[in-house]
Amino acid sequence: MAEILSIQNISKSYGPVQALKQVSFQVPEGSVFGILGPNGSGKTTLLATLLDILKADSGSYDWFGGMNPEAARRQTGALLETPNFYHYLSAEKNLQINAALKQKGATDIDRVLTLVKLLPRKHSSFNTYSLGMKQRLAIANALLGYPRVLLLDEPTNGLDPEGIAEIRELIRSLRQEGITIIMASHLLDEVEKVCTDVAILKKGDLLLSGNVKAVFQNEDMLEAGAEDLEKLKSLLEQSELISEVTQNGHVLQVVLRPGIMADAVNRYCFERGVVLQHLSLRRKSLESRFMELTRS
């Protein structure tokens, strides 16, 4: 797959605070790319740098294989941190300005307002909107003019559960249309549900990046229980199938070696005279992986 965006060694500091340290990664075309990290990890700084809002101290980035940055931004729909609109203008008039900036016609405005369910309020001025409505308008603006790439910073901020689900659906259907989506979030649940690729940031360091399946591979975990837990534990500890065993209350948490399935463990125990009472496969959640990575 071709790369939509390529980032090379971007560093940025605010006085003594180093917000980004030599960050490099690529965003493949057609992916839903999640940028993860705790608050203050540099997510917004990175996105703002990619949009020329902030100037990187060093490093570079290329959109669409080196397209002129202004032309690239016109093909990119972006929502950065907070919805930014002229407070005294209506939704429609605000979008007219942004359509002109993108050098697109104003004919697309009703379509995007319909997508975010703001059409009935298109003549109301922006300062009468609720937080959720402002966020919806910002998403509508990002969708204006059929962008090739969407850059969304915390897109579900301020939305109610229904709104969050709608945005998730929207992201899925946009991906079906072949639009690349780059999304920064600290809501792991959100990322886990929609992303194909991730990059994880912590205090400006890129911890890892890549395909979700590759990043979180071999992280399958078993929960196993038997009458004689001690015996089961010592048995599993000797086994070559298993890399790690820890006791958690009445069950053992077992990390399998690559390529090993649950049935092999079951057979191994049974052949050695231990009958399992409890056996369940747990995909190690993004959350526990994330905690593991960012805590150390």
Next chain:
Amino acid sequence: MLSLLKIEWLKIKNYRTFWILTGLFAVFMPLFNYLLANGVMQMGPGGMNLSYAFPSVWGFFGFVASFFIVFIAFVIVILITNEHRYRTNRQNVIDGWSRLEFFHAKVLLTVKLAVLTTIYTGIWCLVFGAGYSGGFEHATQEMEKLFYFFLLCLNYYGFALMLSFLLKRSGLVIGLYMVYVLMVESIAASYLNWQFKGMYIGNFLPLQCSDQLLPFPLMKLAEGMMNQQAAPPPDYAYAIASGVYIILYYFISRQKLLKSDW
């Protein structure tokens, strides 16, 4: 260039503050002149017999109008600082402008406002001049004063533009602008002129040099009498100085905008 101005127009055409401030200028500038012309209001002790007839109307009307252009300077300050306050400057760039295009849109708007202020003032000069001369005889004499008025507008507006980009907060900019216009510069100008007698250095301060193009009527005469050792600088020297300052505002603002974070 036109597309930049077109987008700026979309931003301001429904902005009430813009229309109110522009309206205040549009109403009070001619009204004040009208009251002076009819002797309802007077300038200086006992008033001076100032003629609104051609050709002196150009200089005198321009002098009075120069007090009212601060309304338009405030418009510029508010339009620029609003962008920063609501972060729409960021959104403009996100949606496809370069930083330089954003800057040039505001510069062009400033120039356009200076042109419109000048045309509007020029029309009133013709109306007053025709009224008090009973015709258009000598109407083209001293018309260069209208060009000086344009330079003065550009200077005052450009200064407002630069302060807005440098300081970003509307209250702060308007406060400092007024303190500078009303106090700092007149004190500095008087001090410098007193310290370096006959050299007129104070007259070449940023805004003062344009004020000198449309001085208080009869001021030139008084100046000449007070400083007999040196003749006052010619108008073109002040015009050139104004031009240099205007270019300076442009480059200082541009540098700030291109280099810093938004």
